[in-house]
Amino acid sequence: MERQRFPRDDRRIRELDADLERQFADRLVLCPTLDRKTVSFQGNKQQPKYRWFKYKEGFSSVLVRFLISEYFDALPKRILDPFAGSGTTLLTACELGIDADGIELLPIAREIIEVRSRVESGLTSEEIDRLQFWQTVKPWQSISLRQPLHYLKTTDGAYSPETEAAIERYLFAMTSERDRVAKLLRFVLLCILESVSFTRKDGQYLRWDYRAQRQRRTGKFNKGKILDLDGAIVSKLAQILEDIELELFNASRISSVPNGKITLFPGSCLDILPTLADKSYDAIITSPPYCNRYDYTRTYALELALLGVTETEMRQLRQAMLSCTVENKEKTLLQNWKSAIAAADSQVLLQAILEDLEAQKQAKRLNNSGIPRMVKGYFYEMAAVIFESARVLQPGGLMFVVNDNVRYAGVDISVDTILSDLARHLGFAIVSILVLPASKGNSSQQMGQHGRKPLRKCVYIWRKR
Ligand SMILES: C[S@@+](CC[C@H](N)C(=O)[O-])C[C@H]1O[C@@H](n2cnc3c(N)ncnc32)[C@H](O)[C@@H]1O
Incomplete structure (x- = not known):
């Protein structure tokens, strides 16, 4: 103001x-x-x-x-x-x-709507199995190949080198999945990007944590704990799977409107x-x-960059x-x-x-x-x-x-x-x-x-x- x-x-x-x-x-x-x-x-x-x-x-x-x-x-x-x-x-x-x-x-907003409405119309048991596989096996950990992350001027340096490498391995591992599953997995990544980055959404702009390497950071802003990618992905997948299971359970008991x-x-x-x-x-x-x-x-620059904008x-x-x-x-x-x-x-x-x-x-x-x-x-x-x-x-x-x-x-x-x-x-x-x-x-x-x-x-x- x-x-x-x-x-x-x-x-x-x-x-x-x-x-x-x-x-x-x-x-x-x-x-x-x-x-x-x-x-x-x-x-x-x-x-x-x-x-x-x-x-x-x-x-x-x-x-x-x-x-x-x-x-x-x-x-x-x-x-x-x-x-x-x-x-x-x-x-x-x-x-x-x-x-x-x-x-x-x-x-990014459209991506949320598209994925959510797809889930609303029901995932196949094979798709759910793949999500469970990613949650338990974490296939991105066992590969060295990477899919380069797309940056924008405002997002350059948003992750530590280790996090960036893990994101790029995750993106590469996703390419071996079918389109529908790959899209779900990219959504999981979008959900946790901010939490593994040096940034925090702050109304008018992205705030940068003092630990970021970039020149433009100012002040001593400390965003608190920066999550590691593997843990963040696994817990987001667990949350999503839990909600999907709850939905399936409810659907089997309550006759709901179409x-x-x-x-x-x-x-x-x-x-x-x-x-x-x-x-x-x-x-x-x-x-x-x-x-x-x-x-x-x-x-939403981090998410827009990931979407290739x-x-x-x-x-x-x-x-x-x-x-x-x-x-x-x-x-x-x-x-x-x-x-x-x-x-x-x-x-x-x-x-x-x-x-x-x-x-x-x-x-x-x-x-x-x-x-x-x-x-x-x-x-x-x-x-x-x-x-x-x-x-x-x-x-x-x-x-x-x-x-x-x-x-x-x-x-x-x-x-x-x-x-x-x-x-x-x-x-x-x-x-x-x-x-x-x-x-x-x-x-x-x-x-x-x-x-x-x-x-x-x-x-x-x-x-x-
Ligand atoms: C306050 S948010 C709406 C949040 C929504 N009610 C929800 O629960 O997620 C306003 C939205 O308007 C979108 N927006 C801004 N200008 C727009 C435009 N000209 N046409 C369509 N959407 C626009 C923004 O991208 C933003 O997602």
Whole structure:
């Protein structure tokens, strides 16, 4: 978050913010049932299958089940998640027997969804045997041949020489397996890469441990225990096999509904949403990137490198992301989205914030001059996503959005009320904005620095009119 270095007058923004909050006063509801754990990956940590890959930006399967059971009398038939991430919405829907479509830009997130949905549709006993073989025999230990590891500029030096050699032997040993098993084994490696590296995912970037050899490391950051590859692979395989066995055991005892079908569209939702048919979904359950400068391409660089993503592709992915980093350039929005652009143009609080950020930039008071462009891009692109979401939902269909408010240069940006205001101009009625009890950003340091109330974390619920 930006540091406010000069006192300045932000009364107009605060008045407009208070006014918008008053307009939604009866919709902003404190929801004690939802805690930060449920609305984040924390809630998946103990959940069989969901716990395999730690997608830190995800929400939990429990949240998806809660929203469906709380807001629908009968199960929806078809659900969409335009920012599918690791696929929590899709996989939970599939387990409930609901068909689910997802759009996702990042190859690592898509890989998680593909492997998980394959497991959902059932592995053969031969495939399970191969995984057990790898867990017990550890075939990569007994070979000397290696498959060279692909690096990106940002990942060079991420492993110790011993770990790098072990990864390369593992990759080579994988090549003698059938495609389906090899893909599962690569997924196991993806799940543990961070834990065997000198890095830790830290929101906006990868943090480097002081033990790394590379020049660029700064400070004395100590990530704690760095796991050895063999142990990490064996325990991840054990966890995966345990969950698969549990699933088979449950399936033999409980007669369950047939799984729903998962369809994944790779690419940007700004390109794919316009290709989806009108009124084709009963619900949308999603969480876009937050407007918080988190750069998924940087934090998932180890995994993207392992998947063979090149530097050029990395840059393309970064630009195609919904604008949420200071590096995002302005995107060209479609002619069709005139009403979405007009809604954002006439949102007075948003415009006051953008004007203020621009003034702060001119006065060189922002620690990064890309912030105004990012915030503008975020809201205009989200307006387009909301417009398209209204179009693809059935009348009466529900849209659920998990998101955080943010603060720049000491100004709170009420993402929840601004987006809800855009939504009501773009075809939605606002059912509620569920506010989580323990808000983020209420550290004594921040409170002291800005004298502001804590930032809200919410689940917005909108109904298509
Ligand atoms: C907050 S995460 C979603 C996490 C998901 N709910 C889960 O439980 O795993 C947001 C996702 O949006 C994806 N994303 C960002 N920009 C996108 C775009 N333009 N189109 C599609 N996906 C995008 C990111 O790669 C990220 O996986």
